[in-house]
Amino acid sequence: MTLGTTIWIVIFAVSALVFFGIAAIISVYGTKDLRNLLRESKKRE
Amino acid sequence: MNFHTIDWIILVAYLSVTVFIGIRAKKYVENMEGYFVAGRRVRAALGTATLIATEIGIVTFMYMGELGYVTGFSCFFLGIVGLIAYLIIGKTGFVVSALRRLKVITIPEFYELRFGRGVRLLGGIILFLGGVLNMGIFLKFDGIFLTETIGLGEDLLVVVMIIMLLVVVSYTVLGGMFSVVITDFMQFVVLAIGMVVATVATLMHVGFTDIANTVVQQFGEAGVNPIVNERFGWPFILWMMVASVATSALWQPAASKSLSSESPEVGRKVFLYTGLTLAGRYMIPMFWGVAALAMFGNSVSPSLAMPRLLGTVVPSGFLGLMIAGMLAASMSTYSAYMLAWSSVATRDIIGPIRKQELSEKTSIFLTRIIATAIGIFLLVFGLLYEIPATAFQYIALTGAMYSAGAFGCVAAGLYWKKANKVGAFSSLILGAVAPILFLVLEKSKDALPQWSHFLIDVNISGVLSFVLAAGGMILGSLLTQTSHPPVAIATFEQEAA
Numbered sequence: 323m324t325l326g327t328t329i330w331i332v333i334f335a336v337s338a339l340v341f342f343g344i345a346a347i348i349s350v351y352g353t354k355d356l357r358n359l360l361r362e363s364k365k366r367e
Numbered sequence: 368m369n370f371h372t373i374d375w376i377i378l379v380a381y382l383s384v385t386v387f388i389g390i391r392a393k394k395y396v397e398n399m400e401g402y403f404v405a406g407r408r409v410r411a412a413l414g415t416a417t418l419i420a421t422e423i424g425i426v427t428f429m430y431m432g433e434l435g436y437v438t439g440f441s442c443f444f445l446g447i448v449g450l451i452a453y454l455i456i457g458k459t460g461f462v463v464s465a466l467r468r469l470k471v472i473t474i475p476e477f478y479e480l481r482f483g484r485g486v487r488l489l490g491g492i493i494l495f496l497g498g499v500l501n502m503g504i505f506l507k508f509d510g511i512f513l514t515e516t517i518g519l520g521e522d523l524l525v526v527v528m529i530i531m532l533l534v535v536v537s538y539t540v541l542g543g544m545f546s547v548v549i550t551d552f553m554q555f556v557v558l559a560i561g562m563v564v565a566t567v568a569t570l571m572h573v574g575f576t577d578i579a580n581t582v583v584q585q586f587g588e589a590g591v592n593p594i595v596n597e598r599f600g601w602p603f604i605l606w607m608m609v610a611s612v613a614t615s616a617l618w619q620p621a622a623s624k625s626l627s628s629e630s631p632e633v634g635r636k637v638f639l640y641t642g643l644t645l646a647g648r649y650m651i652p653m654f655w656g657v658a659a660l661a662m663f664g665n666s667v668s669p670s671l672a673m674p675r676l677l678g679t680v681v682p683s684g685f686l687g688l689m690i691a692g693m694l695a696a697s698m699s700t701y702s703a704y705m706l707a708w709s710s711v712a713t714r715d716i717i718g719p720i721r722k723q724e725l726s727e728k729t730s731i732f733l734t735r736i737i738a739t740a741i742g743i744f745l746l747v748f749g750l751l752y753e754i755p756a757t758a759f760q761y762i763a764l765t766g767a768m769y770s771a772g773a774f775g776c777v778a779a780g781l782y783w784k785k786a787n788k789v790g791a792f793s794s795l796i797l798g799a800v801a802p803i804l805f806l807v808l809e810k811s812k813d814a815l816p817q818w819s820h821f822l823i824d825v826n827i828s829g830v831l832s833f834v835l836a837a838g839g840m841i842l843g844s845l846l847t848q849t850s851h852p853p854v855a856i857a858t859f860e861q862e863a864a
Contacts, residue, residue, distance in 0.1 A: 326591030327579035330440035334650045337446060338566065341647025344640065345559035348419075351412035352552055359413065359548070 369518035369678040374687030381557065381691040385550055385698065386534055414628050414637035417551035417699070419644060420558065421620050424700030425509040425693050428652040430758035432673025435656025437757065438598055439582040439590030445607060446649035452611035453642025460635040462616040465781045467631040469856070473707075474617055474773055475715035480856050481780040482791040484719050489792065490776065491715025493799050494619060497769035498708045499741055500806075501762055505704075506532060507749030508670070508758060509697050515674035516690060528746055531694070535701040536742045548627070550702065554695030561692025562651055564685045565677055572680040573658045581661040598757070599826070606763070606829035613774035613833070614766050615642075619707040620700075670758070709737035760825045764802045764832075771832035772798030775840040780856075783844075787853040790844030798836030801828045 323331075370378075434442040456463055471477050475494060479487035510528040514521060582590040589596040593604060615621065615638070628634035652673065659672035667675060681689050713733040718725050725733070754761045775794035779786035805828040808815060812823050821827050844853070 323576060323579040324583055324591070326588070327440060327582055330443050330591060331575050331579060333447075333646075334440075334443060334654055337646035337650050338654075339647075341644045341651065342559065342563060344644050345419075345555070348412050348416045348640070349556050349559065352416040352555070355410040355413035356549065356552055358410065 369516060369683075369686060370690075371683040371686075373684045374517075374690070377684070377687035378691050378694070381695070382534060385553065385695065386537060388549055388553070410629055411633050411636045411640065413548065413552060414625070414633065415640040416555040417548050417703075418621060418625075418637055418641045419648065420551040420555040420696060420699040421703040422641075422700070423558065423648055424505065424697035425512045426505045426697065426700070426758070426762075428655075428693065428696075429508040429512055429670060429673065430762060431649060431652035432656035432659070433669045433757055434759050435653035435658075436660050436667075436669045436672045437656075438593075438596055439586045439657055439660070441586070441589060441591055441593040441596045441599065442653050443650050444593045444599075444604070446646035446653075448604075448607050449611050449615070449649060450642055450646040452608075452615050453638055453645050455612060456616050457635060457639025457642050460631065461612075462777055462781060463622070463625045463638060464631040464635050466622070466777070467626055467628060467634040472623070472626060473711050473715055474619055474622060474777065475711065477780065478776060478791060479719070481786070481854060482776070482788045483854075486776070486788060486791045486795070487715055488719045489795055490773065491711055491719070493772060493795055494769045495708055495711050495716060497765055497767075497799070497802075498619060498704070498711070499744060500768070501765035502701075502704050502708070502741070503745060503748040503752060503765075504754055504758060504761065505697070505701065505749070506745040510749070511670060512674045512693065513690065515671055516678040516686070516693075518678055525750065528749065531697070531701075532742050532746055535698050535705070536739055550695075551699040554692075554699045557688070558692040558696045561689040561695075562648075564689050565655065565681055566651055568681045568685065569655055569658045569676065573661045578654075578657055578661045582657060585660060585665060602824075602830050603826040606767075606826060606833070609774075609833045610763060610767060610770065610829065613770045617770055617773045617777055618766065619711060620703040623703070623707050623710075705738040705741050706734070708741055709734045712737045760829075764805060764825055764829055767829050767832040768799045768802040770798075771802075771836040772796070772839075774798075774833070775836040779840045779844070784855070785844050785848060785853055786840060787844045787847060787851045789847040789851050790840040790842075793839030793843035794836045795839075797839035798832050801831035801835060804828070 431442075434445075455461060466474070466477060469477060469480065471480070473491075473494075475487045475490040478490045506528045507524075509531060510524045513519070513527050513531075514524050519527065586596070593599040594601065625634040625637055628637055655676060656673045659667070659676035662676055662679070663672060677689065678686070713725070713730050717733060718730075772795035775798060776786075776791045779790065779794070801822070804822050805825060808819075809823045812820075815823065
């Protein structure tokens with residue numbers, strides 16, 4: 323492995339982990355947001 | 368055939384549930400705001416999930432994978448550039464907060480507020496044409512991905528394209544933005560799981576060392592340095608730096624997610640959180656493309672390599688889940704794009720041409736008809752048109768057709784008091800010229816004199832679109848301040864306060 327390939331692999335690994343981490347958090351909080359959105363919409367009916 | 372019974376069960380079950388929920392969402396559409404921007408009640412986490420789901424589909428995986436296969440690691444810089452663009456918007460609220468405050472539904476509505484109805488009509492036409500052309504290759508690339516990963520063979524490409532189209536049109540047309548938001552969220556979750564599975568499966572078959580060695584052997588320095596890579600170079604890097612900010616803030620399918628948010632502050636946060644994931648979601652499919660190069664060598668067609676890799680390395684059962692995730696991502700992209708372009712056609716082209724205002728019911732009806740027509744266009748265009756350059760560059764250039772002029776109009780309209788109607792017209796027209804010339808001239812490049820070949824360089828064409836649009840806005844406005852005095856809008860006072 324050259325220095326260039328090592329740098330990109332490290333950047334890729336960090337970026338992928340950040341993506342998966344945020345995806346997990348958003349999935350949990352997004353479920354709550356979606357419930358609220360549908361509840362409020364039902365109330366307006 | 369890579370697919371087994373369990374994969375089919377997962378895929379069919381998922382598609383059925385998605386269509387059912389999407390159509391059920393119709394009951395929440397109580398008026399026009401409900402249809403187009405989900406009643407502007409979307410909060411940060413949900414908004415972020417739907418924006419991410421909109422921005423990734425099979426076609427994005429395909430063109431990112433293709434780039435990884437033909438350029439090695441050097442294309443990873445696009446993830447860094449995009450990350451910076453989103454973080455700038457997310458931290459400053461540049462453009463998106465002001466637009467949300469003005470409560471517009473489409474970007475051309477802002478043109479009318481600031482520059483008059485004529486600019487809205489022209490902006491709407493350019494946005495619609497650029498947007499639909501941009502989307503033109505989606506269905507074909509998605510069809511190639513599915514037939515290759517599932518192992519159906521090229522003969523079934525058209526059948527796969529038609530089935531996908533029917534599924535997406537049905538729930539987008541009926542449910543509007545509520546369907547998009549609900550199904551986007553589901554699709555985001557399934558997609559994220561699919562991406563984890565695909566990445567782990569790839570790494571179990573091809574290690575980092577093999578991939579790195581392949582990049583060095585195949586490309587040398589050009590595999591890690593975008594400046595020396597002949598497909599990129601400085602013109603492409605400069606183009607991407609400007610285009611990333613412009614398209615992030617003003618691309619109608621993405622902007623409509625920000626405009627659907629509960630408040631300008633939430634709209635800004637949606638961009639911030641989405642931006643943090645951007646480098647990862649660009650680089651992951653690019654990495655699959657580079658891994659495909661390490662696994663198959665350079666003898667495979669660039670668009671087929673990445674899906675072939677996934678069809679080979681992902682185990683049965685997980686393959687069904689991954690395809691469901693990919694299909695999910697694509698469906699959310701289609702639905703958001705179809706809704707965005709059909710709402711632009713209804714509200715910004717048909718609306719301004721008619722003397723009477725369209726009723727809410729007529730607006731929604733027309734939007735549904737146009738969304739269906741766009742679907743049929745996708746099928747025909749996808750089957751007949753052969754794209755020049757890489758798919759990524761085609762997408763970026765058709766995007767520039769609209770976003771270059773729009774960036775000039777909206778950024779100057781919001782932050783430069785001297786921006787006027789003439790500047791806006793000039794910016795929109797000049798911003799579209801270079802991409803249109805490229806798409807037309809590229810088909811007859813052998814007949815062109817040597818001096819004009821810069822016009823068929825996709826990267827120079829992209830940079831030119833932004834330079835000309837900015838020049839048109841600045842010169843057009845400054846030269847006509849007396850004959851066409853600028854019209855102020857409330858946002859200036861609000862921003863100052």
